[in-house]
Structures are given as structure tokens and as C-alpha cells.
Amino acid sequence: MAASIAYQTHAFRSIGTSSAPLASFARFVVCGGGVGLASSWLLVLLADRMPPALAAAGVTVVSTLLATELHGRFSFRSEHTGRRRHLQSALTVAAASLVTTGALLCLHALRPDPGAIWVQSVYLGASAAAGVGRFLVLRAVVFSTGSHRFSTGSHRARSLPGGAWSPPAERRGAAAVRASEI
Template sequence: MIQLPSRPAVAAFARFVVCGGGVGLASSGALVLLDGAMPMVVANALITVVSTLLATELHGRVSFRSERGGWRVHLQSALTVAVCYAFTTAALLALHTVRADPSVVAEQAVYLAASALAGVGRFAVLRAVVFADARRAYRVPGLPRTSVAMAA
């Protein structure tokens, strides 16, 4: 039997989308502003670092309403972003392989689509690992209580 996510998980995802989407749209605009000033891969790396610091703080405080913080959380979050960076960069490089001089609209569409896909995976990892609230245990039907945490 498939179990649908709990309402707290849906609410956390909605907050994650608003916070992450806002940072993502700002990042997309910054990428356009930096186009030509530096190589695309360098611009994406710079934007990724700055947006990661901002998004991690927002996700911790707003999306997951967690009390966890500090450099450990930022480092764990950075690992998820490294995967997202590789994914978005690969998508942009693939676009430039297929189309030598893509339009800004095509480049942004690929960047935002890749960012959205990577974001869904990032939400799962941040919720289950980085911002997991160890004080809340959940119960798997048919099994005894477990100490695996789920964030609200």
C-alpha cells in the first residue's frame, strides 16, 4: 500500500519551493547578469556558493523550522548542492553541445528545469538527513518504534 506524505511534509515542501524557488529565480537572473563577464561554469559556481548559503539558512529556519544550524549544517547542505551544481552544469553543457549558440530563453529554460529536478532530490535529503529532528520518531506500520527522525 502506498502511503501519501503527511501534511507536515507537504507544508514543508511548499515552504521549500517558495524559499528555494525565490533563491533559484534570483540565481537565474544573476546568471544572465554575469553572462559574458566570466565563463558560464565559473558564474554558475559563484552563484551556487552564494545561493547555497542563503538557501540553507532559509530552509533551516522557514522550510523545516529546525533549530539545527551552524557550519555542520552548511557543510552537509553543500554536499547536496555539489550534486545539484554538477547536474545543472551538465544540463547547460549538454545544451551548448546540441546548440552552439542557444538563446537566453533556451538557456534559462534548461537551467531552471535542471534546478527544479535537482531541488526535489535536495528536499528529500535535507528533510531526511540534514534537518531531521531527532526528537521525533515515527512508526512504520508492523514494526516497533524506530529512532529514524522525520522533520516536520
């Protein structure tokens, strides 16, 4: 029984506390915000040396690669980034861009001359929503670990008689409670 309590305590700690996603989100905001600020300064520096569209495209590619590495290592504490994760992260950037662009297009459809306050409000609101969505996708899909991945079927812990529970089959070890021991 003591082994069961020890395993349950370990399992609870491995799931994390409620602050773990908030800490991860804070790191996500700091990394993404830092890369965003650095990118804007780089864009200003490059704008005089090359066509603005080319400078913007180059800065976008470099900043996306850098942000993906930072998010992987610091925001989500992942050891490996790799090409697949870079591609998935780039797709979340593209989706976020579609959200902000769509929001501005809707604003201009509803108000042909919206003014700077409306444009900034809609853009910042859409950017915040897209950022939260991007964080959720990166956390749940791109940089997921066993503890972040959504559970399905055989990955769920099972309840046993008497209120005890059994960990998923792939994580059962000597400390796991067997139904016959209860």
C-alpha cells in the same frame, strides 16, 4: 486497549499528514526563491564595484549560508543548523550546480547553436529537477528528524497478533501494547 488506541492515534499524528511534505516543500520554494531573487539583485549591485567572478562567488557563499539557515528554521522546522548541516547543504548546492551545468553541456553537445528558448528550457528544467532532488536530500539527510528519517531494522514498528502494533523499542512507554496483554 484504550491506551493502545491513544498511542496509535498519537503515532499517526506524529508521522504527519500527506500535506506535511507539501507544506515543507512550499516553504522550501518560498525561502529558496526569496534568497535567489535577493542574491540576483545583490549581484547586480556588486558587479560595478568588484570583478564579476568575485562578486558571484561572494554572493553564492552568503546566499547559501542564508538559505541553509532559512531552510533549517522554516522549511524543515529544525532547531539547530550548525557547521555540519551548512557543509552538507553546500554539497547539495554543488551537486545541483553540477546537474544544471551538465544539462547545458549536453544541450550544447547535441545542438551546437541551441538558441535562447532551448537554453532557458533546459536550464529551468534541470534547475527544477535539481531543486526537488535537493529538497529530498535536505529533508531526508541534512535536516532529518526521527519522523523524517528512513526507517531501518529496530526503528520500525512491529505488528502484533490481532492486528495491533508495537512502536519501536526506543519510543515504547506506558501506553505501548505488550504482546501478553492481547
